[in-house]
Amino acid sequence: MARVAIGIDLGGTKILGGIVDSEGRILAERRRPTPAQEGPEAVLMAVRAVVDELLAVTKKAPDGDPLEVIGLGLGIPGPVDAERGISRFSPNLPGFSNTPILPAFADLGLPLAMQNDVRCHAWGERCFGAGRSIDDLLLVTIGTGIGSGIILGGKLYTGGSGMAGEIGHIQLVTDGPLCGCGNRGCLEAIASGPAIGRRAQAAGLGASARALFDRAHAGDPEAGALLEEIAADLGRGLATAVNILNPGRLLLGGGVVAVGELLLGPVRRHYEAALMPVVRGYCPLLPAHLVEEAGVVGAAALHLATATVRS
């Protein structure tokens, strides 16, 4: 009987669920929109519907080999209390505030686990992606926000109060733009997708990060110069975390990174330059391996991997 886990990636706009096998392959997938505006109860009912659909699939045993579901893992945006199964708050899910998540699934009789979605992604990379066999690993996602998942000594490191990895909120400059967190000059306020869009707009180089990247790709020297500035900010922020954590690999994921080497090339150059010289070359910066499926695979991997997750 093949052992699988069900992984759920609960996002602000959609719920993605999958049956994931012990090699990290998705055997079946279900999705539905997140009824975010209808509040936590409606959101959890929608998640439950996805879970029930996937469980029904596991019982069908298409090729006669039934699937043994060893657990259900949930990836949730924002800070979580993984031990108590609570979403502390979530910028993209109105009404989530110390909301119990796991009780809605207790009747299934399955081992349950939950974790912040970016940490799920990091854990998925460690188990099945670009971080395999790397004991000390940092995954940074650059999209609407900037977040990170930290693997230390082969385990997910979540911090003293579950808030580790807030690399998006290191203050890169003292008089920088206002950040959603309330501070000024945070890396997220300078180099997230929306922040890049604002910088492009202020420079008259397009209305979005995408537009800026397109211009730079087409050879516009002003767009290239702004891209270089942004890469310098990102490189310095990433090197800061690596100087402190000394991981063996740095993975970049998230929507902004999808643009590829046009951005990653200059970021990598500035990152290496901002590292303490004696550690240069030790921690390569690579694109994450998991993309859209990262949350599902990572949430399932909370059960599939042999290494224990520290919660």
Add this chain to the structure above:
Amino acid sequence: MARVAIGIDLGGTKILGGIVDSEGRILAERRRPTPAQEGPEAVLMAVRAVVDELLAVTKKAPDGDPLEVIGLGLGIPGPVDAERGISRFSPNLPGFSNTPILPAFADLGLPLAMQNDVRCHAWGERCFGAGRSIDDLLLVTIGTGIGSGIILGGKLYTGGSGMAGEIGHIQLVTDGPLCGCGNRGCLEAIASGPAIGRRAQAAGLGASARALFDRAHAGDPEAGALLEEIAADLGRGLATAVNILNPGRLLLGGGVVAVGELLLGPVRRHYEAALMPVVRGYCPLLPAHLVEEAGVVGAAALHLATATVRS
């Protein structure tokens, strides 16, 4: 029979050694100058002499209760390969370059351990000092340089290649002063003892950190303003590390910190302000408890503590 460990703090100018009991108390102490200019062999012979003197003391059993020596721990400046017992290099010990340390003590038949001196200090605070019962702990020392020791999940975290905790070399500003590491704008180049002295001198406010602190203490408004600037730099650097690591306590040690609340007060204010607002108040900034004896106690604690040190 009381169980003790011998701890050695090998510094650039002196070797301190002590017999440390299971409560972290120093029962006897020996010291001698470090013959740093005579090279690694002479330095290790001097360390060995201190160890031999202390071992002789343990055999005397002053009150009839003999001491059982359970191990020898060495704290070494600069990066070490703790597992292989090697000093990789040390700015203050000329000639130390992938120098084997532990073989010089193998004939003693004692369990041996070594670690970087600041990490020893952090471990000592965790076992016997201001970090007792704190599982996630950051100790930062501000003196000639700026270093740190990181305890995560109750264990010393040393990084993928033993270089974790280089908070002194995070690039705080892009066009800052040249640092000893080769980069510009590192926290150490801006706010270590010598860097503070250079800033004082450049502002005509004295020739050393001490002189600046004295003027500020006496109420000189210009000295007070510069102190405030320095505190802002330190606060931002410390908050950066805490935003990433989410420890439960931040301890400050080292020569610069000895000035006390005159500096710690403003540093604490800027540190809290630079933290991500939702984590403010969780990780208090406190002075380290261990001072001159920190290295000796911490090195001995590599053997005395029950928690395993990840090397």
